[in-house]
Every structure is written in C-alpha cells, then in structure tokens.
Amino acid sequence: xxxxxxKYRIIANKILExxxxxxxxxxxxxxxxxxxxxxxxVSRPTIRQAIQILVSEGYLAxxxxxxxxxxxxxxxxxxxxxxxxxxxxxxxxGVIPKxxxxxxxxxxxxxxxxxxxxxxxxxxxxALTRLRFADEIPVVLVTSYIPTKYLPDLDQHxxxxxxxxxxxKDHNLALRHASRELxxxxxxxxxxxxxxxxxxxxxxxxxxxxxxxxxxxVEYSIAKYRGDLNSFKIEINQ
Amino acid sequence: xxxxxxKYRIIANKILExxxxxxxxxxxxxxxxxxxxxxxxVSRPTIRQAIQILVSEGYLAxxxxxxxxxxxxxxxxxxxxxxxxxxxxxxxxGVIPKxxxxxxxxxxxxxxxxxxxxxxxxxxxxALTRLRFADEIPVVLVTSYIPTKYLPDLDQHxxxxxxxxxxxKDHNLALRHASRELxxxxxxxxxxxxxxxxxxxxxxxxxxxxxxxxxxxVEYSIAKYRGDLNSFKIEINQ
Numbered sequence: 001x002x003x004x005x006x007k008y009r010i011i012a013n014k015i016l017e018x019x020x021x022x023x024x025x026x027x028x029x030x031x032x033x034x035x036x037x038x039x040x041x042v043s044r045p046t047i048r049q050a051i052q053i054l055v056s057e058g059y060l061a062x063x064x065x066x067x068x069x070x071x072x073x074x075x076x077x078x079x080x081x082x083x084x085x086x087x088x089x090x091x092x093x094g095v096i097p098k099x100x101x102x103x104x105x106x107x108x109x110x111x112x113x114x115x116x117x118x119x120x121x122x123x124x125x126x127a128l129t130r131l132r133f134a135d136e137i138p139v140v141l142v143t144s145y146i147p148t149k150y151l152p153d154l155d156q157h158x159x160x161x162x163x164x165x166x167x168x169k170d171h172n173l174a175l176r177h178a179s180r181e182l183x184x185x186x187x188x189x190x191x192x193x194x195x196x197x198x199x200x201x202x203x204x205x206x207x208x209x210x211x212x213x214x215x216x217x218v219e220y221s222i223a224k225y226r227g228d229l230n231s232f233k234i235e236i237n238q
Numbered sequence: 239x240x241x242x243x244x245k246y247r248i249i250a251n252k253i254l255e256x257x258x259x260x261x262x263x264x265x266x267x268x269x270x271x272x273x274x275x276x277x278x279x280v281s282r283p284t285i286r287q288a289i290q291i292l293v294s295e296g297y298l299a300x301x302x303x304x305x306x307x308x309x310x311x312x313x314x315x316x317x318x319x320x321x322x323x324x325x326x327x328x329x330x331x332g333v334i335p336k337x338x339x340x341x342x343x344x345x346x347x348x349x350x351x352x353x354x355x356x357x358x359x360x361x362x363x364x365a366l367t368r369l370r371f372a373d374e375i376p377v378v379l380v381t382s383y384i385p386t387k388y389l390p391d392l393d394q395h396x397x398x399x400x401x402x403x404x405x406x407k408d409h410n411l412a413l414r415h416a417s418r419e420l421x422x423x424x425x426x427x428x429x430x431x432x433x434x435x436x437x438x439x440x441x442x443x444x445x446x447x448x449x450x451x452x453x454x455x456v457e458y459s460i461a462k463y464r465g466d467l468n469s470f471k472i473e474i475n476q
C-alpha cells in the first residue's frame with residue numbers, strides 16, 4: 001500500500017516508528033526540523049507536514065517557544081466524543097483504512113440484544129462482524145447488531161467497501177445519540193489472533209447503543225480496540 | 239465498617255457478590271423479589287431498595303414486563319462525563335469511600351507537568367498521591383499536580399478527610415472543563431500491590447487536565463482505575 005501514500009505520510013510513519021520504539025521517548029523533545037530533514041533526506045516542508053499529521057493524530061504536541069515533544073505513543077481515537085464512520089476518522093488522520101467482513105448474517109435477537117435495542121422475543125437482527133485496519137495494522141474488531149426492520153437488505157451491501165453509517169444515512173436514518181460503556185477485557189485466543197496481539201493482552205471493550213432522532217435504538221455494537229495502539233480523548237464541560 | 243451500613247446496603251452487597259461470582263450471570267435475569275426476600279431472610283421493601291441501589295450503580299437493569307437482569311459486573315464510574323469529587327460520587331452510589339494519602343510534597347515541575355499546566359521551568363507544584371477505596375476495596379490510585387501559586391498552603395490540608403475539589407471550591411477556584419486521555423496500562427509491582435491486583439493486570443490509565451473558568455489549567459492528574467472493578471459510561475450527542 002505504501003507506494004500510494006504521499007511522501008510526508010511515509011516520513012510521518014518513520015517518525016512514528018521512532019516514537020513507538022522509544023528512539024524519541026514519551027514526554028521528551030524530538031529533534032529539530034532541520035535535523036529531521038537531514039536524517040530522512042527530505043525537505044523541511046515535508047518534515048513540517050509529517051509533524052503536523054502526528055500532532056493532529058495526538059502523538060506529538062508543540063509549543064512555539066519550546067519545540068515539539070512526544071505527547072502519546074498511541075493513536076488518539078475520536079470514538080469517545082463523536083459518532084463517525086471508521087473510514088472517515090482514519091481518512092482525517094491520513095492513514096489508510098481497510099475493513100474485512102468476518103460475518104454478516106440474520107439472527108434472532110438474544111436477551112442481551114433485545115434489551116439493548118428494545119426488541120421483542122421474535123425480532124431479528126443482522127449481526128455484522130468487521131475487523132478494521134489502519135495502514136495494514138489491525139486496530140479494532142467490532143460486531144454490530146442492527147434490527148432487520150430498519151434495513152431489510154443490509155446483507156446485500158459490501159461492507160469491505162461501504163460504511164455502515166453511510167448506509168444508515170443513505171436510508172435517511174440520522175444518528176443523533178450514542179451511549180457507550182467502556183470496560184477492559186483480556187484478549188482470548190480468537191481476539192488475540194484477529195487483532196494480532198498476545199493471549200490475555202488488554203483490550204478496550206466498548207458496548208454502544210446508537211439512537212436515531214426519536215431515540216429509537218438502531219445499532220448495538222461491541223467493539224474491541226487494541227490496548228497497545230489506541231488512546232481515547234474525553235472532553236467534559238460543566 | 240459494615241455495622242454502620244443500612245440493611246438494604248448489606249443485602250445489595252450480598253447480591254453484588256453473587257453477581258461477581260457468577261451465581262447471577264451477566265445478561266441473565268436474577269430471581270424474583272419474593273425469592274430473594276426468602277433467600278436473604280429480609281422484607282420485600284429491603285430487597286427492592288437493594289435492587290434500586292444496584293440499578294443506580296449500573297450492575298442491574300430492569301424492564302417492567304420482563305424483570306431484572308445483570309447488566310454489568312462492574313461499578314459504573316461517572317469520571318468520563320463529569321467533574322466530581324470521588325467522595326461525592328461514592329456517596330451517591332451508597333458505598334463508603336476511604337482515602338489514604340501516600341504522598342503530598344512540593345516539587346519543581348517536570349517538562350510533562352510544565353506542558354500540561356502551562357508552567358515555566360522554575361514553577362513549583364504540589365504532588366498529591368492518593369489511594370481511594372469503596373467499601374474497603376481499593377478502586378483508584380491517583381496522583382494530582384497542582385501549581386503552588388493557586389493554593390500555597392495545600393500541604394496543610396488533610397486529604398484523608400478533605401476533598402481536593404471541595405478545597406478548590408473553598409478558595410473560589412471553579413472547575414469548568416476537563417480534558418481526559420484514556421489508555422490501558424499493565425500494573426507494575428507498585429500499582430499491583432497498592433490496588434491489590436496481580437502483576438500485569440490491566441488498568442484504566444487516565445491523564446486529565448482540569449481547567450478553571452478562564453481556561454487556566456489548575457490540576458494535572460494521572461489516575462489508575464482497577465480494570466476488573468470499574469466501567470465508564472460515555473454519552474455522545476450530535
């Protein structure tokens with residue numbers, strides 16, 4: 001995939017490797033632009049663009065008089081403050097998203113799903129399991145349950161290419177509110193294998209109910225984000 | 239501490255033990271009120287109060303026609319959607335909070351602290367480390383950095399009895415905004431020992447900057463919440 005990436009993205013990924021392998025340690029300054037330009041044999045504007053990307057992704061922070069330092073070794077996800085499609089969010093970060101669809105079937109709602117989506121015993125839902133990548137690295141494994149009454153032909157869509165949220169939008173289903181509950185999970189064999197982590201590695205474990213304008217629940221999802229790669233930002237005002 | 243607790247709290251804790259040991263499994267119904275009253279040899283109003291507490295803490299959920307089921311095996315923390323003192327939050331949940339102060343000293347701000355609190359190289363901060371309990375079980379280990387310029391006599395306070403946020407309030411420092419970043423950490427020896435978990439157990443790792451009305455940062459805190467006991471609720475509107 002690398003050849004389709006612009007030069008500044010390639011350099012950003014190289015700097016990121018140096019952040020993640022500890023060459024540029026957490027909370028310490030990275031080298032000056034001119035030294036980075038020399039190290040990576042590119043122009044200063046390219047370095048500046050690469051740094052800008054890493055600032056917007058939350059890895060680096062910058063203050064005019066002090067310089068640029070390592071703020072986080074992880075990718076900051078907006079999942080905790082907005083309802084946005086994975087591909088849109090990755091696109092804004094400048095990384096290349098990829099989605100594998102592991103399962104898309106119609107099932108009868110279990111008690112847990114009935115309760116989350118306010119369904120009756122006989123109601124059916126689509127169960128959609130997707131593994132999602134950023135620059136070829138698995139980031140999140142997510143299973144969504146969607147009542148079949150909203151989108152009866154959901155299983156006709158190709159979610160390796162289409163976004164579930166864009167599909168909602170195309171059917172005039174406007175998402176207005178999401179209620180997420182966050183726990184930590186230790187990866188079992190399946191999750192470890194799919195997310196390419198070790199058995200028992202810690203995983204962010206989100207349960208989310210997403211609602212339409214009229215507060216009817218339209219999606220219940222269970223997402224497992226790799227603990228080693230992701231961080232979440234939460235803003236509180238009162 | 240138990241003898242100071244009301245009867246419904248004691249029963250709530252017994253039901254909670256049954257939730258956490260799997261007697262009442264996640265997402266399954268718990269027994270009817272009348273059967274619980276019989277099991278615990280208390281009146282039905284006491285059972286009803288106990289269930290109400292566990293619903294408000296997020297462990298149980300209820301629907302009129304269906305019954306009451308286990309929603310979560312963990313204590314839901316409001317930390318992700320409000321700025322509130324730990325003791326106030328625990329008080330609302332009906333559990334008995336306790337705080338141990340492990341450290342309270344004046345130090346020179348490191349680069350990380352300077353950056354978070356917008357301080358200069360020579361500025362000093364108070365470093366306050368507290369271990370906080372709910373019903374005698376350690377829940378969170380938190381270190382707060384507070385610029386000495388705001389509260390020069392902070393080290394004269396007894397934070398086993400006083401709340402830091404109430405102290406801010408008493409000095410007319412109104413907290414308006416908090417920016418939290420969430421990661422997962424594996425417990426090292428110290429954290430494992432203090433939080434009474436095993437080495438490498440997963441921990442919620444929050445970095446928070448709290449701001450005054452005028453967006454001046456007044457506290458930088460690093461909190462480690464036990465991964466096995468806590469969950470966090472996040473509401474998103476757009």
